[in-house]
Amino acid sequence: MERWLLAARRGLRQAASMYLPEWAWFLAGVACMAGLVAWHRRANSRHLVMAAGGLGWSSLVGLPQLYGDLFGYEELSRFADKLFDDATWAGATWNDTGELLVYQCSLIAWPGMAFFALGLWRQGSSLVPKTAQPVES
Amino acid sequence: MSFLDILGNFSWGAHCLALGLGGVACLRLWKRGADKAFAVSAWLALAGVAVLSLPWMAGWVMAYIQMPLPWWILSRHSTNISAILLFGHFVLCAAGALRTASRLPVRPRATVGAAEVEE
Numbered sequence: 685m686e687r688w689l690l691a692a693r694r695g696l697r698q699a700a701s702m703y704l705p706e707w708a709w710f711l712a713g714v715a716c717m718a719g720l721v722a723w724h725r726r727a728n729s730r731h732l733v734m735a736a737g738g739l740g741w742s743s744l745v746g747l748p749q750l751y752g753d754l755f756g757y758e759e760l761s762r763f764a765d766k767l768f769d770d771a772t773w774a775g776a777t778w779n780d781t782g783e784l785l786v787y788q789c790s791l792i793a794w795p796g797m798a799f800f801a802l803g804l805w806r807q808g809s810s811l812v813p814k815t816a817q818p819v820e821s
Numbered sequence: 822m823s824f825l826d827i828l829g830n831f832s833w834g835a836h837c838l839a840l841g842l843g844g845v846a847c848l849r850l851w852k853r854g855a856d857k858a859f860a861v862s863a864w865l866a867l868a869g870v871a872v873l874s875l876p877w878m879a880g881w882v883m884a885y886i887q888m889p890l891p892w893w894i895l896s897r898h899s900t901n902i903s904a905i906l907l908f909g910h911f912v913l914c915a916a917g918a919l920r921t922a923s924r925l926p927v928r929p930r931a932t933v934g935a936a937e938v939e940e
Contacts, residue, residue: 704904712911719918726925732918791832797839804846811853 691754698753706746706753713743720803729810735803742796745789748782757782840907841870847914856924858917862910869906872899 698705717739724732752760760782768781844866851860876899879890 702898702901704901704908708908712908712915715915716911716918719915719922723918723922723925726922726928728928787829791828794832794835794839797836797843801839801842801846804843804850808846808849808853808855811850811855813853 687755694756695754706750710743710746710750713739713746717743729807731803731806731810733803735800735807738796738799738801738803740796741799742793745793745796748789749786752782752786760785837870837874840866840873840910844870844910847910847917850917856917856920858913858920862913862917865906865913866910869903869910872906873903875899 695705695707699708717736720732720736720739723729724736748760751763757780761780764781764785844863847859847863847866851857851863883890
């Protein structure tokens with residue numbers, strides 16, 4: 685069967701289980717990024733760009749896991765083996781290089797979330813609080 | 822404990838902290854006049870982080886109390902529950918941003934040839 689068809693079937697099976705699949709996370713991140721960009725197009729705020737960039741980093745770093753979830757970790761391991769030589773993984777407790785790649789990526793995802801929070805906080809600073817708005821008579 | 826283990830714990834803690842800060846920032850956006858979806862989103866994020874960090878906090882508390890832990894702290898479902906809550910956080914953030922944007926007027930944008938038209 686086609687690789688893409690198999691991946692779609694796997695993704696649907698994951699969605700039917702208790703486990704929230706990686707592609708749902710990815711879609712949520714991209715949707716949130718699109719919303720922030722739409723807001724930026726109206727409000728012209730660099731803080732919103734920073735927040736969207738943070739989400740973009742987190743989504744980008746989650747791509748190996750997305751690939752492994754959809755196409756299987758054997759494929760990802762083959763890719764990781766091609767990408768890095770054995771010295772890169774020396775001393776690692778994992779034998780599966782694909783899972784190790786996913787783990788290493790998960791270690792560097794947090795700055796994205798931090799920039800997302802910081803961007804939203806600073807965008808809040810540029811909004812006028814409700815109590816400060818003049819009362820219309 | 823190896824360096825990778827320490828980095829793993831650190832990055833996990835930083836991730837939880839950033840998610841919590843994101844929740845607080847969403848709450849602040851709502852209080853400052855952005856869409857109400859941000860308020861729901863903020864509480865989802867805070868609840869998600871609380872559920873996510875429960876087992877960790879329980880492990881920390883275990884050093885001080887000699888008592889069997891309730892099953893819901895050790896439950897492996899805490900990961901799933903927090904995943905669903907945080908998923909809702911991001912989806913509602915998107916909704917809030919889109920709804921806030923739709924209330925703002927369209928900003929005039931420079932187009933190719935605008936300078937010639939002005940002259």
